[in-house]
Amino acid sequence: MTRIIVAFPKAENGKNIKNVLVRNGYQVVCVCTNGAQVIQEANGLQDGIVVCTYKLSDMIYQELVECLPPGFDTIVISTKDQWVENGTPGIVGLAVPLKIHELLSTVEMVSYNLERKRRKRRQAPRKRTKEEQELVDRAKAILMERNQMTEDEAHRYLQKTSMDNGTSFTETAQMILGMLDQ
Incomplete structure (x- = not known):
């Protein structure tokens, strides 16, 4: 099952997103208020999804994505003018106002892609030393x-x-x- 980290500068907003995800069967590891917390949590996991806003208290989403370990995909929730659609792999944008079904379908899509990558990684033959x-x-x-x-x-x-x-x-x-x- 894909583990999710929710990151919003206001803890209340993060908890609301967490509650929506948990009610729909997703495993939310934690709710963070800054990028450093997200990076610390992500380093303890092999892969997962980060759901965050454009700007956290200590960094913007692009800086956060650069610091995340490989295997993590990011869903950025922001206004269309803040969101840069440059086709960066591993980053998906959602525009506000946020619709719950859009969030859930996006999380499902990203989760499915992570699961495919995980399966592919497991099936790859191991190289001998x-x-x-x-x-x-x-x-x-x-x-x-x-x-x-x-x-x-x-x-x-x-x-x-x-x-x-x-x-x-x-x-x-x-x-x-x-x-x-x-």
């Missing part, structure tokens, strides 16, 4: 030498063994090195 790759290469070399396998056959053997045992490729290479070095 240099040490892990050297370990795998040593295991392949031993298999090739002792069992007269080609590199492809050694790779497939490691792959099949790791899948059969439910272990990672690197753990399987370590296991083979441990068994064959004895």
